[in-house]
Amino acid sequence: MSLQFITKVSNTSVSSLVVSDIFSADYDDYLIQQTVYDNASSNNDGTMRLLDSGGTVISAAEYYYAGENTRTYNSFTTTNGVGATSFGYFGYQDASFTSGVGLTMYVFKPYDSSLFTKCLWQAQVGGSGQARWYGGSHQSAETITGIQFDTGTGTVNMDCIVYGIKGF
Amino acid sequence: MVDKSNEYGYVPSSPTQARGSNTGIFEVNDVTDLLLAEQWSGEFNALELIETRTFTTQSTINFTTSAITDYDVHFFTFNHTLGGNTPALRVSSNGGSSWLQTNEYDWNYRDMARQFASGTEYRSNGTYFMPLSRSVSYGHGVGSNVWIYNMNNADKYTHFTIQSAGTMTSDGINYYSRTFFGNGYVQDKAIHNALQLLPNTGTLSGTASLYGLKQS
Numbered sequence: 001m002s003l004q005f006i007t008k009v010s011n012t013s014v015s016s017l018v019v020s021d022i023f024s025a026d027y028d029d030y031l032i033q034q035t036v037y038d039n040a041s042s043n044n045d046g047t048m049r050l051l052d053s054g055g056t057v058i059s060a061a062e063y064y065y066a067g068e069n070t071r072t073y074n075s076f077t078t079t080n081g082v083g084a085t086s087f088g089y090f091g092y093q094d095a096s097f098t099s100g101v102g103l104t105m106y107v108f109k110p111y112d113s114s115l116f117t118k119c120l121w122q123a124q125v126g127g128s129g130q131a132r133w134y135g136g137s138h139q140s141a142e143t144i145t146g147i148q149f150d151t152g153t154g155t156v157n158m159d160c161i162v163y164g165i166k167g168f
Numbered sequence: 169m170v171d172k173s174n175e176y177g178y179v180p181s182s183p184t185q186a187r188g189s190n191t192g193i194f195e196v197n198d199v200t201d202l203l204l205a206e207q208w209s210g211e212f213n214a215l216e217l218i219e220t221r222t223f224t225t226q227s228t229i230n231f232t233t234s235a236i237t238d239y240d241v242h243f244f245t246f247n248h249t250l251g252g253n254t255p256a257l258r259v260s261s262n263g264g265s266s267w268l269q270t271n272e273y274d275w276n277y278r279d280m281a282r283q284f285a286s287g288t289e290y291r292s293n294g295t296y297f298m299p300l301s302r303s304v305s306y307g308h309g310v311g312s313n314v315w316i317y318n319m320n321n322a323d324k325y326t327h328f329t330i331q332s333a334g335t336m337t338s339d340g341i342n343y344y345s346r347t348f349f350g351n352g353y354v355q356d357k358a359i360h361n362a363l364q365l366l367p368n369t370g371t372l373s374g375t376a377s378l379y380g381l382k383q384s
Contacts, residue, residue, distance in 0.1 A: 002213040008383050033241060033381075035317045035324070070276040070351060072291040099353070100324030102317030124317075124327040124351035129274045129291070131329070131351030161241075161383045163214055 003031055003163040010036065010159035019160045020055050020146035023110040027164030030110065032147070034103040034160055037091030037125060041154035046091035050110070050117060050138055051146035060140070063087050065119075067134025071127075087119060087136045090149060093126035093156060101125045106165075110144035117144045215243060218378045225371040231363040231378045232264035239380025242316040246300050246332075246365065246376045254368045256296035259319065259326055259354055264362035268354065269295045275328070277350030283336055296366065297328055297352050310334035312348075319360045326354040 004027075009019045023030065037046065050058050065087050066080035081088050091101060103123035110117040122133040138144070149158060194202070218235050236242070246255070258267040275298060276291035300312050312332035318324035332348040354360070365376055 003215040003381065005214040005382065005384060033315075033317070035241065035321075035327075035383075068278060068349075070278060070289065070291070070349075072274050072276045072293065072352075076276070076278065076289045076291075098323065099355075099357070100318045100321065100327060102315060102327030102329055102351075102353070104315050104329060122329045122331070122349065122351070124329055124353050129276060129293075129353070131276055133278075133329075133349045133351075163381075 002166040004166060006162040006164055008159065008161045012157040013155045014158070015151050015155050017149045017158050017160055018146065019148070019162065020051055022146050022162045023107070023144055025111055027166065028109050029165045030107040031163045031165055032105045032107060032160060034091060034123070034158065035100055036157055036159040037093050037101045038098045038157045040093040040095050040097070040151070040156045042095050043127070044092065044151045044153040044156070045089060047086035047088050047150045047152055048090050049086045049148050049150065050144045051148060053143040053145055055145060057148050058138070059085050061085050062138055062140045063136060064139055065134055065136030067132060070131045070133070072129025086150065089132045089134055090121065090123070091125055091151070091156065091158060092130050094128070097126050099126060113143040114141055116141055215379050215381050218380050220375065220377040222375045224373045226373070227367065227371050229365040229372065229376060230264050234361070235380065236363070236378070237320050237359065237361050240320060240383040241381040242319055243379040243381060244314040244316060244363065244376065246312040246314070247310065247374065254298050255300040255372060256298040256366055256368055257300065257314070257328070258296050258364040258366060259360035260362035260364065261356070261358040261360055264364070267364050268356060271295060272355045273297045273352060274355060275350060275352030277330070277348050280347045281336055281344060282346065283338070283344035296368070297354065300330065300332060322359045323357060325357060326360050328352045
């Protein structure tokens, strides 16, 4: 597997991070990582949405996902979204914590206008040992060009690093 | 006539390209060939092998090369490894002179076992990061990969996510698939510049590789 760096985007004290024009015909599949989701103004559970061919965020009820929140301090919980307006359970951080996170997401064939875009993501986030692993499908066949992370509540510092995958 | 004899130089026959170290001059045809082969500069693999270790009945396997701090994120593979009880990882902030061994490792994982058609959740903290699955016999190799984040960031905890596929048996005859999804972090804000693979009990035989990933 060869990973080819595409871009790194980061910002501080934001409720959303838009990462646009990252998907193209150059790659079929992508690996996306996040190492910072910090200094939250309040506890929050982040979400992710896709950007269409014009770069507009897709907010329609087209997101389907399922997975599990695994935690050191409490029992695990499985959750899902059926016709949700975003993929759920990305970044999480307790208010004011600056310990960083570790998230890896695979995005499969987002640029193919004939396919639903599929995502797999796994993360160790904040909140005293909270983690998650999920899979999801955006059930509308269209060209996807980027992503947008949202905090849901308050602001955070966050980053996003994008790689194209060659050799699968 | 203007003398142009010194305006042109010889093009080396074997120019090289490497991240941050290019020498020589490429001819147009060379560039075209490299682009077609997807090997032209700018398309370097951001994921680079740091070190592969092959080991037999070894009690600890230490990755201590200084190259570890050249990367932002690390990828660890642990394949076809026999022995041990609950193979695990530790980090060091002094190049491997000592290893963090207090209760600074916090982890949780889902263990799914085909034999029992069910999954078990585990969560704890301890003196190492686990889980790394293990092989139960030769031929039933384990495949594990671990992403390690912020190892080279003194302002963040080092975080782990792991996926592992292996097998289990209770009679040595019937083997069943076993899968781990795990996560964790080291509650220590420091640059961790060395990584240790340990068996917990006994020794390990197998192969492990450490890769580095640049965020640029």
